[in-house]
Amino acid sequence: MKAEITINASSGSYKAAVGENIFEEELANYLSQKQADKLFVLIDENVFRHHWKTIQPILSELVTNVHFLQVPEGESSKSVRFWSKTLDFLLNAGIRRNVPLVVIGGGVTGDLGGFTAATALRGIPLIHVPTTVLAMVDSSIGGKTGVNHATGKNLIGSFYQPDRVIADTRFLESLPKTEWINGLSEILKYAAIRDEAIFSEAEIFMEPDLQSMNKKKLIHLIAKCIKIKADIVEEDEFEGGIRAFLNYGHTFAHALEKACDFDTISHGEAVYLGMLAAQELSNLTGADLQTTKLSAYRSLYNFRISKEELSYNQLNEYMKADKKRTDEHIKFVLLNNWQEPEVKTVKDKTLINQAWDAASNELS
Numbered sequence: 191m192k193a194e195i196t197i198n199a200s201s202g203s204y205k206a207a208v209g210e211n212i213f214e215e216e217l218a219n220y221l222s223q224k225q226a227d228k229l230f231v232l233i234d235e236n237v238f239r240h241h242w243k244t245i246q247p248i249l250s251e252l253v254t255n256v257h258f259l260q261v262p263e264g265e266s267s268k269s270v271r272f273w274s275k276t277l278d279f280l281l282n283a284g285i286r287r288n289v290p291l292v293v294i295g296g297g298v299t300g301d302l303g304g305f306t307a308a309t310a311l312r313g314i315p316l317i318h319v320p321t322t323v324l325a326m327v328d329s330s331i332g333g334k335t336g337v338n339h340a341t342g343k344n345l346i347g348s349f350y351q352p353d354r355v356i357a358d359t360r361f362l363e364s365l366p367k368t369e370w371i372n373g374l375s376e377i378l379k380y381a382a383i384r385d386e387a388i389f390s391e392a393e394i395f396m397e398p399d400l401q402s403m404n405k406k407k408l409i410h411l412i413a414k415c416i417k418i419k420a421d422i423v424e425e426d427e428f429e430g431g432i433r434a435f436l437n438y439g440h441t442f443a444h445a446l447e448k449a450c451d452f453d454t455i456s457h458g459e460a461v462y463l464g465m466l467a468a469q470e471l472s473n474l475t476g477a478d479l480q481t482t483k484l485s486a487y488r489s490l491y492n493f494r495i496s497k498e499e500l501s502y503n504q505l506n507e508y509m510k511a512d513k514k515r516t517d518e519h520i521k522f523v524l525l526n527n528w529q530e531p532e533v534k535t536v537k538d539k540t541l542i543n544q545a546w547d548a549a550s551n552e553l554s
């Protein structure tokens with residue numbers, strides 16, 4: 191089974207394909223339209239370890255020369271230093287403007303590789319091969335690329351669309367459970383802002399052994415999420431309006447990640463807690479959302495932080511410093527009802543602290 195979604199961007203349209211064992215066919219199909227006899231590959235080190243023996247012969251079949259560079263795991267690879275290293279890798283090996291860069295990994299490798307492709311020779315062809323659930327449903331779609339700066343995450347970057355996205359679920363076989371759950375948070379976000387049915391379709395994540403989940407249902411769910419993201423970014427490619435809805439729960443989440451030094455909480459865990467806080471704040475500002483939709487998935491999350499470690503004052507300061515803020519008040523994506531998001535400014539600190547209670551009550 192394979193699903194295909196077309197994403198229309200101002201720079202042109204591109205396809206995202208989702209399926210099991212589709213990598214070789216999709217890449218061959220793409221390369222048949224190019225005259226490249228070589229390929230550059232940026233690949234996450236863990237994906238390299240688990241899958242290079244499968245990937246390498248496929249690439250060698252398709253082109254004469256394959257140059258590859260491994261990206262060490264972790265957010266620290268999304269740095270100016272590593273970006274510069276990837277440019278050295280391409281330029282020292284004589285990259286030309288028609289030679290594609292194939293980026294294989296999660297959101298870290300994808301954001302870094304996307305920015306490298308955007309900046310090398312002012313833009314070379316980019317193919318995303320996302321290998322985490324989060325990268326498949328979110329980061330590989332929509333063209334946001336970039337690296338971090340000492341003063342904050344994703345502060346250096348550009349919008350740069352890939353030529354193709356190939357989401358082959360076979361690569362998920364080696365994905366650790368915590369990373370599946372990170373992706374689940376973004377899937378639940380799509381349910382909250384756009385598609386009620388996803389709340390029940392995501393039940394496949396309740397399987398005790400995620401590797402044995404129904405692949406057809408997984409592919410269907412990933413494709414559905416890609417389509418939602420595609421629809422939103424098509425309408426608002428450069429984030430002037432509704433693209434902000436994709437940040438549901440994220441204002442709280444980014445503050446939590448910062449408070450935990452991007453260490454003791456993962457992005458997905460923070461987004462889950464952030465969505466609980468956003469749900470509470472929505473209810474405190476006029477909505478009447480039942481709380482069971484997200485809490486049904488609570489048992490899948492193992493939080494490593496305690497309530498006592500969080501200072502609401504500090505968290506609120508971090509939210510105020512968020513780069514997406516445009517005035518002195520904090521803007522939140524809230525829900526008037528499920529699937530009815532709206533950006534709202536909330537000035538009342540008591541309400542915001544009550545929202546934090548809803549998240550921190552989940553911690554021991």
Ligand SMILES: NC(=O)c1ccc[n+]([C@@H]2O[C@H](COP(=O)([O-])OP(=O)(O)OC[C@H]3O[C@@H](n4cnc5c(N)ncnc54)[C@H](O)[C@@H]3O)[C@@H](O)[C@H]2O)c1
Binds near residue numbers: 240297299322325335
């Ligand atoms: N560009 C966007 O629109 C966008 C959207 C959301 C998030 N992001 C960014 O994405 C990043 C997070 O992405 P992520 O959650 O994919 O994290 P990640 O890239 O760090 O990957 C998570 C972990 O999984 C490992 N891994 C990846 N694929 C694997 C596989 N198939 N098998 C085994 N291990 C594998 C990695 O080595 C890493 O240890 C953040 O930097 C975030 O800012 C970007």
